[in-house]
Amino acid sequence: MKRLLVTGGAGFIGANFCHYWATTHASDRLVVLDALTYAGHLASIATLEAGGALRFVHGDIGDGALVTTLLEEERIDTIVNFAAESHVDRSIEDPASFLKTNVLGCQALLEAARVAWQKPDAPSSRRFHHVSTDEVYGSLSPAEAGFTERTPYAPNSPYAASKAAADHLVRAYSSTYGLPSTISNCSNNYGPYQFPEKLLPLCILNMLEGRVLPIYGDGLQIRDWLHVSDHCRAIDLILQDSAPGETWNVGGSTQDPNIAVVGMLCDLVDAAFTAQPGLAMRFPGSAAARGKASRSLMQHVRDRPGHDRRYAVDSGKIRQRLKFVAATDLAAGLAQTVRWYLDNESWWRSVASGEYRQWYARQYAAARK
Numbered sequence: 395m396k397r398l399l400v401t402g403g404a405g406f407i408g409a410n411f412c413h414y415w416a417t418t419h420a421s422d423r424l425v426v427l428d429a430l431t432y433a434g435h436l437a438s439i440a441t442l443e444a445g446g447a448l449r450f451v452h453g454d455i456g457d458g459a460l461v462t463t464l465l466e467e468e469r470i471d472t473i474v475n476f477a478a479e480s481h482v483d484r485s486i487e488d489p490a491s492f493l494k495t496n497v498l499g500c501q502a503l504l505e506a507a508r509v510a511w512q513k514p515d516a517p518s519s520r521r522f523h524h525v526s527t528d529e530v531y532g533s534l535s536p537a538e539a540g541f542t543e544r545t546p547y548a549p550n551s552p553y554a555a556s557k558a559a560a561d562h563l564v565r566a567y568s569s570t571y572g573l574p575s576t577i578s579n580c581s582n583n584y585g586p587y588q589f590p591e592k593l594l595p596l597c598i599l600n601m602l603e604g605r606v607l608p609i610y611g612d613g614l615q616i617r618d619w620l621h622v623s624d625h626c627r628a629i630d631l632i633l634q635d636s637a638p639g640e641t642w643n644v645g646g647s648t649q650d651p652n653i654a655v656v657g658m659l660c661d662l663v664d665a666a667f668t669a670q671p672g673l674a675m676r677f678p679g680s681a682a683a684r685g686k687a688s689r690s691l692m693q694h695v696r697d698r699p700g701h702d703r704r705y706a707v708d709s710g711k712i713r714q715r716l717k718f719v720a721a722t723d724l725a726a727g728l729a730q731t732v733r734w735y736l737d738n739e740s741w742w743r744s745v746a747s748g749e750y751r752q753w754y755a756r757q758y759a760a761a762r763k
């Protein structure tokens with residue numbers, strides 16, 4: 395039986411991980427530590443907390459005293475660090491907050507684990523798993539092979555630079571202090587509970603409310619999309635089977651331009667409105683309810699500065715050594731995701747708060763050509 399501290403467990407991937415873990419490892423202890431920033435939502439894990447499947451603690455990973463208390467009183471043997479500032483556009487507006495959480499916060503968490511796990515009565519089997527991103531590797535040209543675990547880091551945004559710095563600290567704590575750690579560098583995730591500032595939920599909700607679908611530049615930026623349930627399963631395999639000190643790239647082996655993915659979402663939303671006439675009553679402002687194709691809402695806007703052109707992840711190592719293969723293909727995963735947002739209107743209405751709406755208006759007023 396493991397005793398996990400899941401940081402950032404009220405965010406998109408962390409919440410999905412808690413649902414996954416509570417289902418697949420029901421006898422394990424789950425403790426969530428989350429600062430509940432604009433991106434963290436108790437609603438995403440409320441059923442787990444109410445059912446006694448996890449304990450929620452409101453706090454900051456940078457608060458060493460709080461983390462130490464939790465590690466000791468809960469006898470935590472596994473830390474999975476999802477907590478981060480995660481949106482590239484926000485990192486361009488306010489890089490300092492990214493360094494504070496993603497670098498200094500991660501170091502405080504590492505230090506608390508190092509100290510707590512050195513004590514004679516510490517749990518005998520211990521693991522610090524750090525969740526990172528493929529964005530640390532920078533951008534690929536069209537012909538280049540995908541990122542491997544040996545690709546040199548070349549981050550291009552303040553977000554990616556802060557994640558790269560955290561990865562280096564995790565490595566240093568492993569090499570210097572022998573902290574048993576692993577790192578996963580994952581491609582773009584999508585699925586339930588994703589905050590609507592990110593491309594896919596942003597577009598789904600904009601379609602339902604008849605707003606423009608902003609396409610950065612020519613929309614031909616290529617991303618490797620992975621359904622969040624596959625990411626959670628990959629982390630599970632790493633926790634079970636990886637030796638400490640290893641890093642793992644995790645991708646979905648898709649390579650689709652953003653504009654094509656948005657087009658697929660448009661077609662899925664239009665098909666849902668055709669199959670379910672009641673949707674037009676629920677979302678009267680949508681293009682579909684007004685007899686138009688959702689694709690008519692697409693609008694090119696000024697590209698993000700330093701926008702990486704192409705990411706592609708070589709998942710060969712995790713496929714060969716841990717037998718991981720992404721189970722959800724993009725078409726099926728996008729269809730499930732559209733269905734989830736249609737079925738969970740109360741969730742997205744509750745999380746898309748006033749702060750988010752102001753940020754959104756500012757962001758796209760500035761970006762529009």
Ligand SMILES: NC(=O)c1ccc[n+]([C@@H]2O[C@H](COP(=O)([O-])OP(=O)(O)OC[C@H]3O[C@@H](n4cnc5c(N)ncnc54)[C@H](O)[C@@H]3O)[C@@H](O)[C@H]2O)c1
Pocket residue numbers: 401402403404405406407408427428429430431432433434435453454455456475476477478479480481495499525526527528557579580581582583584589
């Ligand atoms: N979303 C993706 O496509 C993707 C891909 C690869 C890697 N990642 C990484 O996975 C992790 C989770 O990403 P996400 O998309 O779920 O992010 P998210 O922004 O949805 O959630 C982040 C969570 O961390 C919490 N948090 C922020 N600062 C904190 C702090 N100082 N202390 C405690 N909690 C804090 C927030 O409240 C929120 O619940 C991040 O580390 C991110 O870099 C994300």
